[in-house]
Amino acid sequence: MIELEGLTKHYSDVRAVDHLTFTVRPGIVTGFLGPNGAGKSTTMRMMLDLDNPSSGTVRIDGRHYRELRDPLRVVGALLDAKAMHGGRSAYNHLLCLAQSNGIPKARVREVLDTVGLTSVARKRTKGFSLGMGQRLGIAAALLGDPRILMFDEPVNGLDPEGIHWIRNLMKSLATQGRTVFVSSHLMSEMALTADHLVVIGQGKLLADTSMTDFIKENSRSYVRMRSPEQERLREILRGAGIDVTPGEEGALEVEGEDAAHLGELAARHRITLHELSPRSASLEEAFMRLTAGSVEYHAHENHRPPESPAQSPAGPGAGWGADWRKKGS
Amino acid sequence: MSTPQSQPTPAHSQTQPPNQPAPAQGLPAPGSPAPQAAGSGPGITGPAPAGHGAAVPARPVPQRTPQGPPQGAAPWPGQAPLGGYVSPIPIRKATLADAVAAEWTKIRSIRSTVWTLGSMVLLIVGIGLLAAFVVSATDSTGATQTERVPVLILGIYGTMLSLICVITLGVLTMSSEYGTGLIRTTLTACPDRARVLTAKAIVFFLLTFVTTTVATTLVAVATEGIAGRLGAVPTAGQWLKATVGVSVFMSLVGVLALAVGAMLRHSAGAIAVMLAVVMMPLVLAMFLGVSDLTELRSWLLLYSIPNQLGVFYDVSAGEGPSGWDPLWIMTLVTGAALGGAYLSLAKRDA
Numbered sequence: 001m002i003e004l005e006g007l008t009k010h011y012s013d014v015r016a017v018d019h020l021t022f023t024v025r026p027g028i029v030t031g032f033l034g035p036n037g038a039g040k041s042t043t044m045r046m047m048l049d050l051d052n053p054s055s056g057t058v059r060i061d062g063r064h065y066r067e068l069r070d071p072l073r074v075v076g077a078l079l080d081a082k083a084m085h086g087g088r089s090a091y092n093h094l095l096c097l098a099q100s101n102g103i104p105k106a107r108v109r110e111v112l113d114t115v116g117l118t119s120v121a122r123k124r125t126k127g128f129s130l131g132m133g134q135r136l137g138i139a140a141a142l143l144g145d146p147r148i149l150m151f152d153e154p155v156n157g158l159d160p161e162g163i164h165w166i167r168n169l170m171k172s173l174a175t176q177g178r179t180v181f182v183s184s185h186l187m188s189e190m191a192l193t194a195d196h197l198v199v200i201g202q203g204k205l206l207a208d209t210s211m212t213d214f215i216k217e218n219s220r221s222y223v224r225m226r227s228p229e230q231e232r233l234r235e236i237l238r239g240a241g242i243d244v245t246p247g248e249e250g251a252l253e254v255e256g257e258d259a260a261h262l263g264e265l266a267a268r269h270r271i272t273l274h275e276l277s278p279r280s281a282s283l284e285e286a287f288m289r290l291t292a293g294s295v296e297y298h299a300h301e302n303h304r305p306p307e308s309p310a311q312s313p314a315g316p317g318a319g320w321g322a323d324w325r326k327k328g329s
Numbered sequence: 330m331s332t333p334q335s336q337p338t339p340a341h342s343q344t345q346p347p348n349q350p351a352p353a354q355g356l357p358a359p360g361s362p363a364p365q366a367a368g369s370g371p372g373i374t375g376p377a378p379a380g381h382g383a384a385v386p387a388r389p390v391p392q393r394t395p396q397g398p399p400q401g402a403a404p405w406p407g408q409a410p411l412g413g414y415v416s417p418i419p420i421r422k423a424t425l426a427d428a429v430a431a432e433w434t435k436i437r438s439i440r441s442t443v444w445t446l447g448s449m450v451l452l453i454v455g456i457g458l459l460a461a462f463v464v465s466a467t468d469s470t471g472a473t474q475t476e477r478v479p480v481l482i483l484g485i486y487g488t489m490l491s492l493i494c495v496i497t498l499g500v501l502t503m504s505s506e507y508g509t510g511l512i513r514t515t516l517t518a519c520p521d522r523a524r525v526l527t528a529k530a531i532v533f534f535l536l537t538f539v540t541t542t543v544a545t546t547l548v549a550v551a552t553e554g555i556a557g558r559l560g561a562v563p564t565a566g567q568w569l570k571a572t573v574g575v576s577v578f579m580s581l582v583g584v585l586a587l588a589v590g591a592m593l594r595h596s597a598g599a600i601a602v603m604l605a606v607v608m609m610p611l612v613l614a615m616f617l618g619v620s621d622l623t624e625l626r627s628w629l630l631l632y633s634i635p636n637q638l639g640v641f642y643d644v645s646a647g648e649g650p651s652g653w654d655p656l657w658i659m660t661l662v663t664g665a666a667l668g669g670a671y672l673s674l675a676k677r678d679a
């Protein structure tokens with residue numbers, strides 16, 4: 001179990017992590033989400049006592065990380081796939097880590113086998129691909145067979161087979177009763193692995209909720225309608241007492257109504273429909289809505305205005321994110 | 330007592346839950362409360378992925394209040410109180426000896442170690458032998474009968490030059506970890522900064538000391554054999570100083586470089602600083618010609634590292650350090666630098 005309390009980190013003028021308080025529990029996979037620069041890696045570094053918090057504390061099973069006598073037996077972490085000396089072989093990289101914690105040598109072969117790097121164990125890591133480096137990092141995390149595992153963007157650079165494997169690995173680690181904490185940018189990825197979600201933006205806690213609750217609150221379903229007579233359609237729907245929200249590219253979105261019913265309504269008023277499609281908002285959209293106020297690094301596309309989540313404001317689904325947006329900014 | 334799982338080892342020091350004050354937060358009751366303690370390492374055969382690619386996968390999630398207030402739930406019986414999982418691999422406390430073993434693996438497993446130490450030996454032995462042959466061939470040390478010193482002094486050219494290798498290896502031992510990001514892995518595995526630094530210093534010192542001792546002894550014996558007839562017969566003390574003394578001194582300079590590498594965290598920068606430390610006193614002394622600075626000038630000269638190295642061969646530019654003094658001086662300087670390196674490791678973000 002990892003407990004954070006009021007964890008804060010300033011870098012001169014940047015407040016990278018801002019009063020984070022949450023608990024990562026054993027037996028489940030906890031997803032740690034946030035846009036680029038949200039402070040995920042910084043938080044993880046502070047958990048491992050690599051960076052000193054400006055204020056606040058982190059407790060690992062009730063103790064400070066520096067008090068752990070054989071830390072690799074308690075916490076296994078993958079922070080950065082490149083955190084190794086390129087001139088050293090994969091085997092020796094793991095061997096020195098094992099030795100520093102009094103872990104039996106045989107364990108090195110075991111984890112190399114687990115991550116599938118046995119055939120390149122004697123090769124220097126300089127020549128490793130990103131995914132191979134990532135696998136070696138995962139091997140290092142598993143080395144001490146720890147109760148707590150921390151992965152910073154583990155799927156980074158992995159091939160589909162590797163992604164599939166790490167997903168199952170994380171789930172089975174949690175099933176064994178371990179604490180599994182994994183960061184990601186991808187909501188869809190987390191939806192497949194995580195049982196619990198912690199979302200941060202600009203260093204602040206945006207959500208700390210179970211995956212089921214998040215899905216329940218955010219899987220908004222609606223019907224998308226498009227017509228050459230958009231204005232008339234809107235009037236008619238309003239007239240029928242139906243709430244309409246403007247959707248993407250001038251479409252209309254209607255929540256809580258049956259597509260068949262809407263189609264019949266349009267037919268009755270002789271309105272041509274170009275589109276009538278039932279949809280459900282993806283979790284990715286929900287995540288973007290949630291972190292909308294705290295995304296620091298936007299890409300700028302030249303051809304089309306950014307798909308701002310602000311285009312789907314209000315409505316029952318957005319209320320949740322909107323609430324946080326107020327707090328976030 | 331019968332616990333659900335029988336552990337081969339006393340897993341963690343805090344084994345018994347009931348009278349242990351539970352940590353601040355309530356413990357969860359995970360939906361899947363059966364940690365397979367007796368199983369092998371981390372399981373790699375997990376459940377099949379739920380809904381591969383499905384937008385909204387419906388999966389069983391442990392029953393839990395999401396951000397529930399601390400529930401005073403007691404740890405389930407027979408479990409380590411704080412984690413959920415207990416590893417079957419025996420646990421023992423890591424010690425400084427473990428850290429030393431790890432650092433030994435690190436230093437011997439990269440090629441730059443072999444290269445720098447190899448060229449160091451080549452410089453010491455090669456230049457030493459060359460000097461001995463030249464002196465022997467010209468049949469003169471340039472000294473008059475009365476002021477004859479042992480020809481052991483011919484080793485100084487090689488040792489002086491090879492300081493560069495020692496410095497490079499010393500700096501790299503520490504700064505390469507910062508350059509590659511390995512330092513984070515190292516400190517995660519061993520959060521005790523003092524232990525990491527001590528282990529590195531011990532391993533580096535011993536390795537350098539053994540190598541230099543072999544090289545300097547080789548040169549000392551060879552020069553005596555080749556050109557010994559031209560110099561005074563060295564005393565036991567002179568033998569010892571020209572071999573072990575020089576080697577300890579050089580290794581200490583290397584540890585100083587290691588400490589500087591830890592403080593600067595930048596290979597090229599730290600090597601430049603160390604070369605300046607070695608060379609600057611001589612350079613400065615040349616420019617401080619003004620008469621009222623003569624005291625400072627001679628002090629700089631006497632305590633410069635090359636001159637201190639000369640003390641071990643019984644050549645020195647005047648009063649100032651003599652005998653084994655350079656060792657004590659260098660020990661103090663290196664100790665202070667290690668203190669600084671420790672503070673830097675302990676206080677700054679890795």
Ligand SMILES: Nc1ncnc2c1ncn2[C@@H]1O[C@H](COP(=O)(O)OP(=O)(O)OP(=O)(O)O)[C@@H](O)[C@H]1O
Pocket residue numbers: 011014015016034035036037038039040041042043185
């Ligand atoms: N060593 C540092 N010095 C100064 N600023 C830093 C440092 N490390 C991180 N930051 C800043 O802290 C903020 C959080 O960075 P962090 O790397 O934790 O984000 P992240 O959530 O991991 O992002 P990503 O998803 O891109 O990995 C950023 O604004 C970053 O610029």
Ligand SMILES: [Mg+2]
Pocket residue numbers: 040041042152
């Ligand atoms: Mg990051």
